[in-house]
Amino acid sequence: MPLREHNGGLMTAVKATLVRDLTLLLRRRGEVLNPLVFFALVITLFPIAISPDPELLAVIAPGLLWVAALLAALLSLDSLFRSDYDDGSLEQLLLAPQPLVALSLAKVAVHWLLTGLPLALMAPILGIMLALPAGSYAVLALSLALGTASLSLIGAIGAALTVGLARGGVLLSLLVLPLYIPVLIFGAGAVQAAIFGEGVSAHLAILGALLAASLMLAPWAIAASLRISING
Amino acid sequence: MWAFIHKLGSPKWFYGISAKLQPWFWAAAALLIVTGSLWGLAFAPADYQQGNSFRIIYVHVPAAFLAQSIFIAMAVSGLVFMVWKIKVADMAAAVMAPLGAAMTFVALFSGAVWGVPTWGTWWMWDARLTSMLILLFLYLGVIALRGAFTSRDSASRAASVLAMVGVINIPIIKYSVDWWYTLHQPASFTLTSRPAMPTEMWLPLVIMVLGFYCFFIALTLMRTRSEILRREANKRWVQELVTGQVVKVPAEEAR
Amino acid sequence: MAFDSFSEFLAMGGHAPYVWSAWGVTALLLLATVWHARAEQRQLIKGLKRRARRANSARGNAQ
Amino acid sequence: MSLCLQARQLACERDDRWLFQGLDLEVRSGEIVRIEGPNGSGKTSLLKILSGQLSDYQGELFWNGAAMNEAREHFLANLLYLGHAPGIKSGLSPLENLAWYQALSGESGNEEQRLEALERVGLAGFEDVPAGQLSAGQQRRVALARLTLTPRALWVLDEPFTAIDRHGVADLERQLVAHAQAGGCVLVTTHHELTASPLLRRISLG
Numbered sequence: 001m002p003l004r005e006h007n008g009g010l011m012t013a014v015k016a017t018l019v020r021d022l023t024l025l026l027r028r029r030g031e032v033l034n035p036l037v038f039f040a041l042v043i044t045l046f047p048i049a050i051s052p053d054p055e056l057l058a059v060i061a062p063g064l065l066w067v068a069a070l071l072a073a074l075l076s077l078d079s080l081f082r083s084d085y086d087d088g089s090l091e092q093l094l095l096a097p098q099p100l101v102a103l104s105l106a107k108v109a110v111h112w113l114l115t116g117l118p119l120a121l122m123a124p125i126l127g128i129m130l131a132l133p134a135g136s137y138a139v140l141a142l143s144l145a146l147g148t149a150s151l152s153l154i155g156a157i158g159a160a161l162t163v164g165l166a167r168g169g170v171l172l173s174l175l176v177l178p179l180y181i182p183v184l185i186f187g188a189g190a191v192q193a194a195i196f197g198e199g200v201s202a203h204l205a206i207l208g209a210l211l212a213a214s215l216m217l218a219p220w221a222i223a224a225s226l227r228i229s230i231n232g
Numbered sequence: 233m234w235a236f237i238h239k240l241g242s243p244k245w246f247y248g249i250s251a252k253l254q255p256w257f258w259a260a261a262a263l264l265i266v267t268g269s270l271w272g273l274a275f276a277p278a279d280y281q282q283g284n285s286f287r288i289i290y291v292h293v294p295a296a297f298l299a300q301s302i303f304i305a306m307a308v309s310g311l312v313f314m315v316w317k318i319k320v321a322d323m324a325a326a327v328m329a330p331l332g333a334a335m336t337f338v339a340l341f342s343g344a345v346w347g348v349p350t351w352g353t354w355w356m357w358d359a360r361l362t363s364m365l366i367l368l369f370l371y372l373g374v375i376a377l378r379g380a381f382t383s384r385d386s387a388s389r390a391a392s393v394l395a396m397v398g399v400i401n402i403p404i405i406k407y408s409v410d411w412w413y414t415l416h417q418p419a420s421f422t423l424t425s426r427p428a429m430p431t432e433m434w435l436p437l438v439i440m441v442l443g444f445y446c447f448f449i450a451l452t453l454m455r456t457r458s459e460i461l462r463r464e465a466n467k468r469w470v471q472e473l474v475t476g477q478v479v480k481v482p483a484e485e486a487r
Numbered sequence: 488m489a490f491d492s493f494s495e496f497l498a499m500g501g502h503a504p505y506v507w508s509a510w511g512v513t514a515l516l517l518l519a520t521v522w523h524a525r526a527e528q529r530q531l532i533k534g535l536k537r538r539a540r541r542a543n544s545a546r547g548n549a550q
Numbered sequence: 551m552s553l554c555l556q557a558r559q560l561a562c563e564r565d566d567r568w569l570f571q572g573l574d575l576e577v578r579s580g581e582i583v584r585i586e587g588p589n590g591s592g593k594t595s596l597l598k599i600l601s602g603q604l605s606d607y608q609g610e611l612f613w614n615g616a617a618m619n620e621a622r623e624h625f626l627a628n629l630l631y632l633g634h635a636p637g638i639k640s641g642l643s644p645l646e647n648l649a650w651y652q653a654l655s656g657e658s659g660n661e662e663q664r665l666e667a668l669e670r671v672g673l674a675g676f677e678d679v680p681a682g683q684l685s686a687g688q689q690r691r692v693a694l695a696r697l698t699l700t701p702r703a704l705w706v707l708d709e710p711f712t713a714i715d716r717h718g719v720a721d722l723e724r725q726l727v728a729h730a731q732a733g734g735c736v737l738v739t740t741h742h743e744l745t746a747s748p749l750l751r752r753i754s755l756g
Contacts, residue, residue, distance in 0.1 A: 003553055003614075003703050006627035009656020016653030024641045088635025094603060096654040097626035103654075157397055161390050165380050174376055175394060178369040179401050182408040189415065210404075221397050228389040231604055265517075273510070274496060277489050285502040291513040334516055342509040349505050384565050385606055447517065451524060458528045465535060466566060474535040475543075 006097050013098045014106045021110040031079065032114050036122055039072040043126045054131035061130035062191035065140060066147075066184055068126075069119045073148050074180075076115050077155040078172055080107065081163040081226065090163075094230055100223040108156045108222070116148025136194035139204075146207040147187040153211075153218035154179050160225035183210055241318035243460045244469050250453040257450035264443030271436035279433075285349040288342050290437060294444035295338040296360065299367055300402070302332035302448065306374070307399035310392030320456065322388040323463065325395065326378065327455035331448065333371040339364050359413035363406050370398045384463075552579035553614060553628065553703050553735055555600065560609035562595050569595055570755055573609070579703070582726055582736045584744060587755030593739040594634070594708055596755065600737060601631045601706045627655070630702035632710055636693040640682030644668055644692045647681060651696055659699070667699035668692070672718070686713040697725060704735050711742040 025032055046064050047057060084090040093103055123144050124137040132140065158176035162168030190203035272290035279286035309325035312318055343361045344354050355361070374394050381387035429437075464470045490496040499506045560573040569592030577583050585593050598604040600611070602622060611618035613625040638647050645664055652659040668677055671691040681689055690713050697705065705726075711719050723745060726736050730749045744750055 003624075004627050006623045007656060009653075012653045012656050012658050016650050020639070020642065020646070020650045023646065024639060027641050083639075086635070087639060088633050088637035089639060091603065091631070091633050091635070092637045092651065092654065095601065095626060095629065095631050097623055098654065098656065157393075161377060161394060162380070164386070168380070171373075171376055171380055174369070175373040178366050178373065178405070179397070181366055182401075182404050185408045185412045189412070213404075217400065221393060225390065225393055227603075227605070228386055228393065231383075231386055231389075231598075231606060269510075273506075274490060275488055278500060283502060284500040285505050287499070287506050288509045291510055295513065331520060334520060338513050338516055341512050345505050345509045349502050451520060454524045454528065458524070458531050461528075461531045461535060463566060465538070470535065471539055471542075474532060475539045 010098050010102060013096060014102055017093075017103050017106040018110060021107055022113070025110065025114050031076065032118070035072040035076045035115050036118055038075055039068055039119055039122060040126060042068040042071065043129065047130070058131045058133055058195075061127060061132040062136070062140070062188050062195065064130060065123050065127060065132070066144070066188040066191070069123060069144055069148065070151060070180055070184060072119055073115055073151050074155060074173055074176065076111070077152075077159045077176070078162075078169045080111055080156055080159040081229075082159075085163045085229070090226065091230060094226065100226065101219040104156070104160070104222045104226060105219045108152050108219075111156070112149050112152040116152055117145060119148060120144035132191075133195045135197075136191050139194035139200050140191050143187045143190040143200075143204065143207060146204065146211055147183045150183050150207070150211045150214045151180060153214040153222075154183075157218055157221045157225055160222045160229060162229075163226070164229035183207070186210065241316065241320060243320055243323075243464050244467075246320045247457055247460050247473075250457055254450055254453045254457075257446050257453065261443050261446035261450050264439050264446060268436045268440035268443050272440060276433050276436050277430070282350060285346060288346040290440050292339055292342040292346060293437060294441045295335045295342065296364060297441055298444050298448055299332055299336040299339050299364065301445070302328050302335060303367065303370065303395070303402060304399055306332065307392075307395040310395045313388065314392050319463070320460070322392065323459040324452055324456045325392065326388070327459055328452055329371060329375050329378070329391075331451060331455075333368060333375065335444075335448075336364055336368040336371055340368065357413070357416075359410045362413070363409045366405055366409070367402070370402070374398065552733065554578050554612075555704065555735070555737075556612040556615075557600065558610045558612070560596075560599065560607060560611075562592060562599060562604075562607045564592075564595065573755075575753060577735055577737060579733045579735055580730050580749060582730050582738065582744070582747065582750045584750060584752050585737065585739045585755060586752055591755040593755060597631075597706055597708050597737065597739060601629060602626065603631075625704075628703045629706065630696060630700065630704070631706045631708075632693055632696070633708050634712075636689050638681045638689045638692050640680065642681060643678045644673060644681055644684070644695070645677045647692055648695060648699055652700060655700055657700070663699060664695075667695040670698050671695045671721075687715060687718070690714055691718065694722065697729075703733070705729060705737065707736065707738045707740075709740055710738065711740050 043064065046060075050056065050060075081090060084093065094100055096103065120141045123140050124132075127137055127140055155172075155176045158172045158179075159168075161175065162172045165171065186203050186206045190200050190207065193200045193203055268290065273287055276287070276290075278284045306325045306328045309321040309328070312321040313325065340361065343358070343364065347353055347356050347358075347361075374391055377394055378387045378391040381390060461470060497503060555577045557573060557575045560575070561571040562569045573596075585596060587593050595604060599607045602611075602618065602625065613621040618625065638644075639650075642650070645661070645668070648664045648667065649659070649661075652664070665674075665677060668674065671694050673688060673691055673695070676684060676688065681692060684692070690710075694710065694714075710722060714722065719742060726738070726744075727747055727749060730736055738744075
């Protein structure tokens with residue numbers, strides 16, 4: 001039997017992983033819809049608990065929308081690697097002759113595409129319900145789209161660290177939420193700045209910088225964490 | 233260099249050398265903390281704005297310094313453990329986490345108490361207090377993650393990775409919280425930032441900070457020694473050390 | 488000396504509850520960590536000694 | 551070109567307990583090596599170390615004479631590992647599962663090959679059924695289809711006979727022997743008694 005040389009094919013592998021995860025999630029639509037329903041539900045709770053007064057709601061709307069979206073994105077994180085871990089395909093992913101960094105990045109990309117992006121697109125509708133002042137809707141969606149990408153990357157580190165644990169869900173939020181704070185500050189800050197009519201480009205630029213930093217560093221941490229979890 | 237690193241990695245060697253170092257650090261810590269306390273409490277002049285409540289600075293700032301430094305030390309230990317597989321580094325990281333959390337708590341508590349005479353409230357979302365609160369959560373995360381694994385090897389690695397991720401994030405968190413704070417409270421009074429402090433005010437502070445660092449080193453040495461005994465309980469040198477006599481292993485007896 | 492008498496020192500210019508509670512909690516926590524570390528060390532060595540004795544007597548019986 | 555996987559003075563410590571120590575081992579082309587030992591003796595850990603998943607070991611590994619760290623990519627390109635869990639996604643059909651595995655090693659492959667591989671493990675007619683609706687044995691067979699679909703010189707199989715019926719067991723055993731005869735190499739743990747063969751060698755742990 002002849003031995004093979006490793007002949008690249010990274011793009012094939014990444015593309016196949018993207019297609020596979022997208023197919024899987026689109027077949028279980030509930031898992032995609034749950035965070036969105038959760039987002040809407042949490043936003044419904046605030047006027048009931050605080051006050052239906054549009055003026056008051058308008059003041060706190062940016063923060064509420066961002067916190068609720070952040071929690072909704074967190075909700076779906078636990079399942080990012082869990083089913084792969086349970087059925088053994090995570091082992092196979094680690095043994096592929098391709099860099100694990102690239103393959104795990106593909107999985108995170110699918111997570112953002114089916115969680116972060118829909119949340120960002122849905123946020124303006126909920127903004128209307130919270131009497132969010134006009135002129136900030138585009139910034140809200142854009143800041144969420146940028147911010148949730150960082151959230152998915154950072155959160156995936158926590159998901160990879162806890163995937164081998166039986167009850168990793170609560171622990172996952174404890175690990176990940178403190179790390180989310182910078183994104184939350186600049187995300188909610190961008191929407192607020194848009195309301196006050198200030199320039200938002202600085203905020204968005206920082207959100208972009210945070211995303212770039214997470215893109216550079218998080219995949220390595222995710223890959224290392226997956227290797228640890230598979231040994232557990 | 234390499235030989236030194238590997239010698240340092242041997243728990244037995246570390247157990248011996250730390251026994252010699254430990255008393256010096258305890259003595260230095262006691263001396264510095266007692267001197268700094270007396271000076272800071274009784275001899276340093278009262279602040280012209282805050283009066284005597286200013287004396288809380290002598291515990292608040294050293295604790296805050298230590299809280300941040302311990303996290304960095306923990307991450308560095310984690311890196312050493314991951315790269316060179318030196319187990320003593322992981323043991324040190326494991327015992328540092330609770331002390332770091334305790335120091336963060338001290339900084340938070342003293343800051344909150346200080347807030348009453350200064351701001352008239354127990355809690356203010358001040359930049360330093362908020363960062364400290366987040367740091368406390370980071371510490372709790374590392375401690376909880378280490379406790380969640382059944383396999384100690386995996387627990388050590390996972391905690392190391394999380395500490396490293398955390399230490400990269402701490403400056404980002406700190407700057408974003410500072411930025412957020414100045415945005416919302418433009419011209420407010422922060423507890424410890426002041427233009428110029430007279431020598432008799434800052435010198436005791438320096439002494440206290442040094443004392444706290446010595447305390448941290450001494451306590452870490454001591455608890456790492458305990459951790460070594462716990463993890464190496466089956467090794468012959470530990471059994472010999474405990475019983476004070478040469479332990480024969482069964483294989484030697486049979487011969 | 489920043490104070491004229493010991494009672495003034497204790498009063499801390501009216502800020503006594505704040506200064507002393509902050510210092511007290513700090514001192515308490517530092518002492519508690521030291522006490523805990525000592526107790527931990529003693530207990531460990533005691534446990535190891537007990538274990539060594541048990542192992543010794545077991546080996547003695549076997550011979 | 552023949553293959554050779556060597557381990558020198560391999561030792562694995564899990565939580566202060568030595569699973570094995572001082573293990574020297576060499577597997578070459580044309581061999582079926584069965585790792586034996588009681589439960590908890592470290593069979594799975596050894597396979598994980600030898601397949602490059604566990605990095606927490608002492609000793610050295612060599613792949614065709616080169617240190618494993620340097621030859622890792624070439625080693626992985628020639629390895630097929632099947633673990634305890636079959637690694638089959640219940641939400642995907644057997645065809646889709648195999649397509650991912652094929653792509654993972656960098657080949658796009660084609661449907662013809664995958665259909666053929668499924669037929670060979672007796673799953674003709676189940677190609678498009680979600681794998682979640684298949685039995686445990688059938689899912690295991692989907693995983694085993696990778697043996698023919700993506701030919702690799704070194705097979706590392708952890709309990710491959712689990713959940714497979716008697717007919718399938720005989721088939722798989724024949725396949726292992728044929729692989730070794732063709733110059734491949736098989737590392738396997740199993741509770742199932744393998745038929746004696748001149749190619750079969752045993753290594754005992756614990």
